[in-house]
Amino acid sequence: TVKILNSDEDANFLLKQKKNLDDFRPDILYRTVLAIFDSPVCKAGLVQAIYVKVNSGVLFEIKSHVRIPRTIKRFNGLMLDLLQKSSIVAKDTGEKLLRVIEQPVTRHLPPNSRVIGLSYGSKKVVNLNDFVPDISNDVNLVFVVGAMPQGIIDKLYTD
Secondary structure (H helix, E strand, C coil), X not given: CCCCCCCCCCHHHHHHCCCCHHHCCHHHHXXXXXXXXXXXXXXXCCCCEEEEECCCCCEEEEECCCCCCCCHHHHHHHHXXXXXXXXXXXXXXXXEEEEEECCCHHHHCCCCEEEEEXXXXXXXXXXXHHHHHHCCCCCEEEEEECCCCCCCCCHHHCC
8 A cells, every 4th residue: 555654643653764754744744735825815816836856855736726635644645646646636627737847947936036034043033014015016035935844945046
């Protein structure tokens, strides 16, 4: 049986394999995606897509109008389907709602993007309410969020 491993249900197996439990936390991705899609920014139509890079290096895109399952078990099933099939297609329109894409993520970002990294441990603190209104309307804002229990985001992609 193939499944998405998680540190809660599969801790014994992962520890026997000498794996770090923090590397198997699909619940963090699930909560992050739900929070973004349920946000006023997304509901106002200002989120185009979410790009996710997992530890194995797989990069995928989630369109902003996808209905994310409301249970972690169904979300993990969706992620497993995506990783096995490389895309999830809408039954009615044939549109690819989720799809595995090629690295680097920067090749998929809209033109004239400003990439902003968000980090709890940043030395430079910026109030986004002060920062965002100063950006001109022809600039596409891209936010990089580290949805992981520990570690840092790759500064290579951020402005």
